[in-house]
Amino acid sequence: MRFSLDAMLARVAGGAVPVHDHSHHGGAMPPSPDKAAAAAATAPKGYDAYLSDMHVGMEKMMRDMHADPPSGDPDIDFLAMMVPHHWGAVEMARLILRDGRDPIVREIAEAILAGQQTEMQGMRGRLEALRRGGDDYPSLSGNRGP
Structure with missing residues (x-):
């Protein structure tokens, strides 16, 4: 049986999906050297390749998001940036399917692959x-709103 990503996350979180504060990410800054060294010491074999591929993918996503100059139209600019953002999520999910071991995380990655590709279309x-x-062009939900 296939679950929606929201349902799957709710199931894993015991029915509540917490909102995660991303403000500490600092624009996708790498971890401090101390944290990176500690993580590397306990990382499974092959993790360096995963981490390298993840950083390369995130850098590409950021470049692609800012590739088009502003159009003067918020709707166009939003969509022009969201497509590469979603593509970045697809690439991250593929890395998890390549390297991840946890069956629930892999299932989440599969749901992301399916959902993001449909949304990008x-x-x-x-x-x-x-x-x-x-x-x-019709709306994504099938109704055009008020």
Whole structure:
């Protein structure tokens, strides 16, 4: 049986999905040398390759998110940045499927792969329609709102 990502996370969290504070990430800064050394000392074999691939992927995602100059339209800029952001999530999920061991984390990665690819398809379609200036693309949810 396949679960939605939200349902899976709720199940793992005992029915409550906590909101995680990302403010301490400092723009995807690497960990301090002390923390990195401590983590490396206990890391499983092959972790260096995983970590290197993760950092390369995150750097690419950030470059791609900022590749297009601002358009002057918040909707276009949002979608233009969200597509590479979601692609970054797909790449991270693929790394987990390659290197991760926990079956629940792997299941979450599989759900991310399926969901993000579908969302990117909808975002790309809407982005193309907005860049054409038309309003001929249906909403992702099937209704156009108020």
